[in-house]
């Protein structure tokens with residue numbers, strides 16, 4: 001019993017010393033005092049849209065991303081999934097099967113031109129010759145859209161390149177909606193064929209007729 005009593009009194013003395021020490025530090029106006037749970041007072045300040053590097057207790061490093069990656073299969077509102085994968089096979093499929101749902105008209109092409117001025121002109125240049133101020137500085141400048149092996153790219157391939165990027169060109173899928181990308185396709189084709197799209201090789205008689213009609217309506221419009 002005596003032993004217990006003496007233990008209690010030793011604890012009491014230690015306790016009062018602790019209180020004395022902690023209360024002393026409170027006299028320092030700049031001291032934050034004892035922080036029992038510093039994490040609660042000082043939450044880690046993470047910036048939005050940033051990556052931070054943290055050092056683990058074993059000395060290794062980890063990167064933490066403030067924005068969490070969405071659950072697989074998440075579709076952002078207003079964004080349609082593009083069913084062609086970023087693979088050689090996906091490209092072949094897109095070349096053949098991805099078709100522009102937008103009408104090739106002046107309004108859509110004009111809106112494509114506006115987007116081109118914001119997202120593409122600095123690399124590809126105003127006329128698509130690959131002579132934009134940034135494009136010229138790249139180790140591999142973008143080839144002209146009118147280069148022999150580029151001029152006949154299908155609309156599906158153009159769309160695919162805008163979505164996934166190519167070489168030094170980054171993917172633009174997260175920057176542009178599908179509609180905006182299709183408008184850009186119209187404008188890139190306009191730069192490739194300023195005098196109008198060539199008639200597709202197959203079924204030329206039908207397309208010729210359409211072309212004649214288009215020309216007529218154009219002249220009507222300018223009158």
Ligand code: HEC
Pocket residue numbers: 116119120121122123124134135138140141142143144145150158161162166167168169170172184188
């Ligand atoms: C950072 C500069 C850069 C930007 C911005 C950029 N591109 Fe590109 N683009 C390139 C480069 C470089 C290539 C050539 C890639 C290769 O073949 O290695 C290329 C290739 C292409 C091609 C394939 C045809 C060709 O000329 O090689 C198309 C089509 C294209 N870009 C369209 C666009 C469109 C549309 C935009 C705007 C949404 C855009 N690019 C934005 C640099 C850029």
